[in-house]
Amino acid sequence: MTHLATERAAPALPRAARSPHQPLAIPAVRLGEGGVLGGWQRRNAEATIGHCVAQLESSGVLDNFRRVVGESGAPYRGFVFADSDLYKTIEAVAWEIARSGTDRWDAWLDDVIGLVARVQEPSGYVMTWIQGVHPEKRFAELHWTHEMYVAGHLIQAAVALDRAVGRDDLLRIATAFADLLDRRFGPGREEGVCGHPEIETALVELYRHTGVERYLALAQRMVDLRGRGLLKVGNLGATYFQDHAPVRQARDAVGHAVRQLYLNAGVTDVHLETGEPALLEAMQAQWDSAHHRKMYLTGAFGSRHRDEAFGDDYELPSDRAYAETCATIADVHWSWRMLLATGEPAAYAETIERELHNALAAAVGDDGTTFFYANPLQLRPDRFSEENAPRERRAWYSCACCPPNLARLLAQVSAYVATSTDDELALHLYADAEIDVPAHLGGGVLRVETSYPDDGAVRLRHDGDRPLRLALRVPSWSSRTVLDGAPAEADADGYLRVDLAGAATLELDLAPRWTRAHHRADALRGARAIEVGPRVYCVEQVDLPDDVALDDLVVDERAPLVRADGATVRTTAAVRPRADALYGPTEQDLSAGEVAVVAIPFARWGNRGSSAMRVWLPVV
Template structure:
């Protein structure tokens, strides 16, 4: 029982906490379009897909599986072992959307889904259509490969999201019954339970969410149990494999062969480097951070920090992508960051955001977490979805040569165009649930401090000691680094009721003392101007180029903070131990990493070389791909003119004429919207 009890020992970490999602409304020049797309296109389209109503798309069968399990219709299971999780991810996104905007039609569908889930749930609380329909009697026999607890995790996340948004007790009951049942199956040996854990981490972070919403420590303990069992000896995956007589579900895949693929090669506290499947690693790390926060387990938090540092200082792309290799969609080794054969799955960057967001709350404030979160969000994640909301990147290369994708097998996984909904549809619903909940990533609060991590326009309400502080953020951050934060109202909240629904404002007492803590993004190099009500303030500048600036004062309604971050075109260099970026430069401006495309620069991008310390120019093009800032830079092209098509491949005599040119760069997220062509983030540079 020791491990179970550990959960209640130690003190909670002091942390800043996100505001309820319903308290933040985004109205942003850059982001509103994307969020609208999620609401109007992605989530409805996903619903059609789950119901097999998308012409030409591979059937999902996910809703039918549930209907069959519920006894609504006859038939057999179809799909992946984790097919149920697609329904859960949809429901989770629907919950976030309902938290921020009423949508009775969406709520009606969601409640039908909840009703279906309730009827598909087994009497003991178990809910997984693959095992119920296809392998009855085989529950918990192949945790390594079969995603049973992973699916449970997504169901729990969905339930917490939907319950938080709507107060719907049915969905929370489904999740609790399932989690309660799981707690009877898994636990310490001396309680006669299974000492297993899932091959795809997910339930760990979900159980902490369930604990937070219910207050039931059993869920926290179970999460901690799963984390602490992972990678211990004798090895559970070997034991269950023996019990199955050596049978495997995915014979060709790595899961059963390579425990590091699932981060089960070592106990989690002993893992010093980010190994294996990238999505699994960051989901696990997020769960570890959650448990550490709730239990005060400093060793576990230190383990999170080790993994974080390994990722951000040795295994992350400049776009916030992670996972260098398609084989296993996985990490490889330090400084191995090929631009072209890269995997950098959209889901992995979303998971990195989950991890960063937790560390940002739990660790003494360091803007590095938000910097990385922003890097992943504005580059890999936005890149993952087309502007029609119907096409997605799973793989996010930093260099693309379409003929290689077509003819060289090493690039087979790299697509030069966004693809329609896949059979294994992990990334689109993950983008949907992230963007639908984007509001919660902007601010956190702790005591009397309001941290602003992201500069995304909109409104927010903060309840502070019986007062409600209403702030409007007007943001031109993405393209110009300019933000205005206006304290719109400060009201006393009448204490007559518990819930927000019952509040009545008494009077506008119009002032409150608190600290507005503003993140200084690293890309401004510590160069920024902050004014309060038109007067420059002397700010605590912290480390140049990073950290947070604290504005502590008695704020009045009508106060306005104006922030201007300098936004130069940065010539970014990779660490000299990265083989792929040596001798190359990537342009970055503000949160956006830039790239060259064939559409602007012609084919053979590899021939383009930036002029050393050459001029760069920025102009906003409102007509281009929804409006974006284009960078032009002085460059040269190594000409092929004096090399005929039929010339010798190798010669010591050819001289390479260089022709001056102007190279054109667009933000990485906007690539691949103008037909199939080459793309490159890193460009040769003579410096």
């Protein structure tokens, strides 16, 4: 059977008309499989989603459900929140159906949704760790049991599936669980919040999808109660759970990075529906904290392995970066909602672009079936492997949150390419694509032809009956922007306006550039990185002569950077002699000679075996 996606097949659809930007449905933006994002999306469909489906079986996630209803005698396997791996995978399948109309997973969906239905209790409750292992802990240890976190992913999967294909069997399961949460924790009832935020954004989306206002009220209540000391924080401390201050007073991104960023997505969703200024004010301060003082150059977050946490301002060590994949995914969700909330999209869109083309692209191997959990910006030649920070990508993890999270994001990534306003179509991400123009803008199809970010040329063609008003984002790094052969400048909001009648070509400057870090970033002082367009570059040991160690290189930022064979950048570096003394005189002897250096996109590192790698290179 061929599926027809609904017009509401998109991950975030604000119900209140508070934003001038309206998302486009996933089927309305068809990424070309020859382009960078479209090729990645194709690999996600062909390899990553199927890999996740198989791993749900071999890792025990599905057996955890079966054992609750006596269909398996296997012991419980995985973390308390293992159910969420299934729900993320279902969401990935749903958005893939919306994208391509595939029926490949229909039978699998029948099986797993039927299994979840059998496990669900008449009350609406469904969580296998509680039901099958510790029933006495039901809603008793909200700081650690992740019950609402799991419910959030169930809700998001259910909404996605109904939007993608009009299938509501999982939605009935999810709304029954949401109704239980409302009866237990809704306004005027027991006070409680989840130790791992996620339920907030899910409840808002459930409200948007169903129109049932008590789901929005429950999300609002969860936001209002955080920071009231309701969680048993223990040795981890209140900041780990973002329970140290009320949301409207918390101005800094702190604690467990994924939790903070998921919370912020939910808070922004609540603002989008209620219009409360205090929430947006807090989110703008949080966004500045996370992105202007705590984000890695690659768009990653979390500088501390301990507690998977944000560090202090400018605490950004390259080799000990935790930089969890899920944190960047959470930030894509949040930044997109901030784009919708503020109506000032340039900075948010540029951040999403940085995240997609760097931290997230590097998190999955060329095979689409191996993954990094942590994403450091330096790998030492003798660094040991850790469970969630191995030297090489792994097929799965005992805490497997990242692979299915990547799968669901890639399946929905076309939803972040463009938005419409009352009078224009705004292009936020450049990718080879066909975009259905909304009827109120004249209809027709906008064809975007580009190999960006391998190339800076973006060719545009519209077949509508009247000129199409386009807002084209001009990235902050593009020092020279050309439209149809003539220099062009963006408006104050970072977008270049054009009335497209027929065809036009936008050219962005992809000249390689040296990048420095803020002087307070101690770990990066005296070092430079290479960037080309939105991409961050790195050097791997495998590209150096056998007798030259990567950690002995010293670069001169005056050295030319030359793009070669499309994606690589070539330059030269001096080589420090391998001195025996750990400490010595201040003079540096660089007499060991000079070597040619090949830098590759960070997105592509780690695909040629375990090799030392650096983004930030010491300077002379």
